[in-house]
Amino acid sequence: MNSFEIKRRVEYYEADVTGKLALPMILNWAVLASKLQSDALGVGQSTHLARGLGWIILQYEVHITRRPAVNEEITIQTYAAKYNPFFVRRPFAFFDAQGEEIIRVDSIWTMIDINNRRMARLPQDIVDKYQAERVKQIPRMPNPIKILPSDDMISKDYHVRYLDIDANQHVNNSKYFEWMQDVVPTEFLETHEITSINLKYENEIHLGHTIQSQVVLGNQSSKHRIMLGEVVSAEAEFNWRNVTL
Amino acid sequence: MNSFEIKRRVEYYEADVTGKLALPMILNWAVLASKLQSDALGVGQSTHLARGLGWIILQYEVHITRRPAVNEEITIQTYAAKYNPFFVRRPFAFFDAQGEEIIRVDSIWTMIDINNRRMARLPQDIVDKYQAERVKQIPRMPNPIKILPSDDMISKDYHVRYLDIDANQHVNNSKYFEWMQDVVPTEFLETHEITSINLKYENEIHLGHTIQSQVVLGNQSSKHRIMLGEVVSAEAEFNWRNVTL
Numbered sequence: 001m002n003s004f005e006i007k008r009r010v011e012y013y014e015a016d017v018t019g020k021l022a023l024p025m026i027l028n029w030a031v032l033a034s035k036l037q038s039d040a041l042g043v044g045q046s047t048h049l050a051r052g053l054g055w056i057i058l059q060y061e062v063h064i065t066r067r068p069a070v071n072e073e074i075t076i077q078t079y080a081a082k083y084n085p086f087f088v089r090r091p092f093a094f095f096d097a098q099g100e101e102i103i104r105v106d107s108i109w110t111m112i113d114i115n116n117r118r119m120a121r122l123p124q125d126i127v128d129k130y131q132a133e134r135v136k137q138i139p140r141m142p143n144p145i146k147i148l149p150s151d152d153m154i155s156k157d158y159h160v161r162y163l164d165i166d167a168n169q170h171v172n173n174s175k176y177f178e179w180m181q182d183v184v185p186t187e188f189l190e191t192h193e194i195t196s197i198n199l200k201y202e203n204e205i206h207l208g209h210t211i212q213s214q215v216v217l218g219n220q221s222s223k224h225r226i227m228l229g230e231v232v233s234a235e236a237e238f239n240w241r242n243v244t245l
Numbered sequence: 246m247n248s249f250e251i252k253r254r255v256e257y258y259e260a261d262v263t264g265k266l267a268l269p270m271i272l273n274w275a276v277l278a279s280k281l282q283s284d285a286l287g288v289g290q291s292t293h294l295a296r297g298l299g300w301i302i303l304q305y306e307v308h309i310t311r312r313p314a315v316n317e318e319i320t321i322q323t324y325a326a327k328y329n330p331f332f333v334r335r336p337f338a339f340f341d342a343q344g345e346e347i348i349r350v351d352s353i354w355t356m357i358d359i360n361n362r363r364m365a366r367l368p369q370d371i372v373d374k375y376q377a378e379r380v381k382q383i384p385r386m387p388n389p390i391k392i393l394p395s396d397d398m399i400s401k402d403y404h405v406r407y408l409d410i411d412a413n414q415h416v417n418n419s420k421y422f423e424w425m426q427d428v429v430p431t432e433f434l435e436t437h438e439i440t441s442i443n444l445k446y447e448n449e450i451h452l453g454h455t456i457q458s459q460v461v462l463g464n465q466s467s468k469h470r471i472m473l474g475e476v477v478s479a480e481a482e483f484n485w486r487n488v489t490l
Contacts, residue, residue: 012280012412013273013419017452019412028258035257070412159401161427162434167257167264167315174258182406186452189407207262207431 002131003079004037010072020067021074023181023194024174027060030092030105031173033076041129053111053120057173058087059141061106062197073097080130085121086110087138088130108141117204144198144237147223151216156183160209171205176234179213180224188217192240199236203228247376248324249282255317265312266319268426268439269419272305275337275350276418278321286374298356298365302418303332304386307442308349318342325375330366331355332383333375353386362449389443389482392468396461401428405454416450421479424458425469433462437485444481448473 008029016022038044048054068074075095082089087110094103111120147153158179166172176199181189205211205228212227224236253274261267279300283289293299313319320340327334332355339348356365392398403424411417421444426434450456450473457472469481 011277013277013417015412016408017410017412017414022408024408028256032256032258161423162431163261163267163269163423163427165262167260167262169262172258178406178408182408186407
């Protein structure tokens with residue numbers, strides 16, 4: 001098992017109004033750690049792009065003990081834990097300067113053929129580099145609880161912006177977090193702190209699309225859905241704890 | 246004159262679809278360099294906040310020779326050049342790994358009383374630390390060319406999002422770049438590369454506001470305006486060069 005770590009400092013433009021690391025940045029830093037590990041192992045983007053393949057994330061689980069504040073120095077540790085011919089399971093742990101684990105992320109990845117966007121078999125020579133454990137079945141993550149037709153739903157339209165698209169020509173994964181959080185009323189965001197996220201991607205979104213971010217608010221939980229017309233693009237479930245102002 | 250520098254590497258989530266540093270990040274990195282200089286000189290945020298004062302930017306000029314690509318290591322150099330009792334002029338230079346200057350930013354700053362949002366006199370002991378040159382008049386920047394009523398204008402509404410607000414409780418300055426760029430048609434963005442920006446802030450924007458981003462496109466220039474109802478929030482002028490696809 002090849003473990004890898006990176007260090008990041010929280011800068012002011014990576015924080016939200018609370019002065020703590022913004023939600024989408026958690027995802028950006030996790031993906032950055034896995035990218036840099038792939039580069040370090042000599043199987044980075046140029047290797048798989050040359051074969052017409054790209055990594056995509058299918059599902060995330062995020063557990064947040066606390067979000068780090070501006071100026072904090074964070075270590076992000078990751079490794080490819082288990083794989084089978086189609087999937088890899090990759091955990092990430094975020095440690096603060098005292099060595100306390102403050103955020104844990106788990107993720108399921110697959111590879112797609114860049115041209116037809118279909119799932120592809122993982123090339124053995126690439127997977128071998130990560131020294132993951134080969135398993136028959138990748139342990140599944142629970143599905144996010146679905147929004148029901150009877151639920152009292154809040155919904156808002158978001159136009160996919162030029163800067164939502166990254167160098168891979170697709171909507172940056174972390175934008176889904178932004179749309180899902182932004183539709184939650186400010187009064188709720190000001191009195192609640194997020195403790196966990198379970199997010200599952202279903203269908204891709206492109207530049208120029210207008211998506212609908214839908215949320216059903218519970219007391220300490222929320223159900224989310226990103227819709228592109230009648231098509232579900234992503235579903236998620238967030239958990240929250242009350243905070244005193 | 247106290248010069249200061251920081252180093253940053255372009256990460257994938259800081260790039261746009263071209264694989265090069267996104268426009269708003271230029272501003273974020275410049276402001277970061279000035280913040281870290283203030284911290285290093287012992288006159289950072291805690292010092293001026295304790296006196297009820299905050300720094301704000303009034304105007305920017307940005308000249309871009311080339312935007313750095315993902316993985317490039319950039320050095321950002323800055324110093325407070327000139328000041329008078331109300332204004333500071335601060336340049337920034339971005340150098341690539343070969344020591345070539347690839348981006349140059351100039352900026353005019355003032356301090357405001359946090360409570361009434363009015364301009365405040367710069368405290369002499371704070372300004373002294375930067376060892377800037379004291380002048381009678383801060384050299385002015387030209388005003389961006391204004392949009393005329395007769396101009397053929399493209400306009401789009403943007404709702405101020407939760408994550409547009411930073412830890413200072415205000416819309417992050419760099420969001421104006423995003424709104425101004427996003428309203429430009431994709432076909433133009435795909436065939437033009439930005440070479441310079443002159444942006445002047447007029448009035449603040451807050452969470453929950455819906456602003457209008459307006460643009461008048463020329464051949465190799467564009468005029469921009471951010472409106473909050475009938476109030477001008479910012480004006481800008483961009484210059485572009487043609488790029489071959």
